[in-house]
Amino acid sequence: MIKVPLPLILIIPSVDFMAAGLANAIIRVEHVKKIYKSKDLEYEAIRDISMHVNKGEFVTIIGPSGSGKTTLLDLIGTLDTPTNGRIFIDGIDTSKFGDDGLSQLRNRKIGFIFQSYNLVPYLSALQNATLPLMVDGLDNSDTIERAKFLLSEMGLGQKLEKKPTELSGGEQQRVAIARALVNNPPIILADEPTGNLDSKSAEIVLNMLKRLGKNNGVTIVLVTHDPHVASLSERSIYLKDGLVEKDTKTRKTKVRK
Numbered sequence: 001m002i003k004v005p006l007p008l009i010l011i012i013p014s015v016d017f018m019a020a021g022l023a024n025a026i027i028r029v030e031h032v033k034k035i036y037k038s039k040d041l042e043y044e045a046i047r048d049i050s051m052h053v054n055k056g057e058f059v060t061i062i063g064p065s066g067s068g069k070t071t072l073l074d075l076i077g078t079l080d081t082p083t084n085g086r087i088f089i090d091g092i093d094t095s096k097f098g099d100d101g102l103s104q105l106r107n108r109k110i111g112f113i114f115q116s117y118n119l120v121p122y123l124s125a126l127q128n129a130t131l132p133l134m135v136d137g138l139d140n141s142d143t144i145e146r147a148k149f150l151l152s153e154m155g156l157g158q159k160l161e162k163k164p165t166e167l168s169g170g171e172q173q174r175v176a177i178a179r180a181l182v183n184n185p186p187i188i189l190a191d192e193p194t195g196n197l198d199s200k201s202a203e204i205v206l207n208m209l210k211r212l213g214k215n216n217g218v219t220i221v222l223v224t225h226d227p228h229v230a231s232l233s234e235r236s237i238y239l240k241d242g243l244v245e246k247d248t249k250t251r252k253t254k255v256r257k
């Protein structure tokens with residue numbers, strides 16, 4: 001009998017997995033369903049979704065209000081659990097983890113950006129950007145330098161000490177982008193990140209996210225209802241009534257320097 005060392009067995013992907021072209025998938029959603037249950041009501045927000053996102057891709061999830069975009073993003077971000085189906089993040093089956101394990105997984109693998117920025121009002125831009133490092137006990141000088149670098153890259157080098165109320169919406173969202181990137185996560189999940197911004201600030205924020213994402217090899221999944229925002233990504237997944245309606249490659253656009 002040929003002896004194969006155990007670690008080798010664990011890293012050999014199955015033939016099905018390879019055949020399906022999933023070897024590069026950093027996010028894998030398999031037959032996921034989400035039913036919200038309250039007293040006597042049940043609502044099927046995600047009916048049956050399977051999709052994957054490859055390493056380094058910039059994908060938008062687009063669809064009308066109520067189509068299940070936020071629900072799907074929250075499930076991918078392990079902020080909520082599917083009623084059925086499985087989600088793999090960087091090859092890890094998230095259904096095998098409890099709350100503590102999932103929170104560690106999120107800290108290491110995922111940066112979140114929300115429509116309402118979610119900055120801490122009494123902390124400065126720099127402190128907000130370093131928040132994930134403090135949670136992880138990593139706020140040493142190197143990582144604080146990284147936060148400063150990211151903020152400077154986003155044109156906020158002179159505003160490190162400003163509180164969120166002293167910053168415009170676009171600037172606050174740029175602080176939130178720095179916060180999402182500071183841990184060097186392989187994945188960024190953004191839910192309508194430009195939903196509260198005027199079109200000029202939105203354009204700036206999206207281009208910065210795109211450029212920093214590319215420079216750092218980050219995979220970005222961005223939820224939007226805006227076709228213009230979707231046109232800036234490489235691929236768009238259209239949701240309708242909790243199902244994927246279509247999944248299309250977007251025209252390649254140049255990243256502004």
Ligand code: ADP
Binds near residue numbers: 036043045065070
């Ligand atoms: P989108 O982000 O595309 O606007 P959502 O994912 O927020 O859509 O919601 C999808 C559907 O699920 C909507 O009909 C919404 O009302 C419903 N829904 C979302 N969250 C909950 C919840 N916590 N409880 C019950 N229903 C919910």
Ligand code: MG
Binds near residue numbers: 069070071
């Ligand atoms: Mg939403």
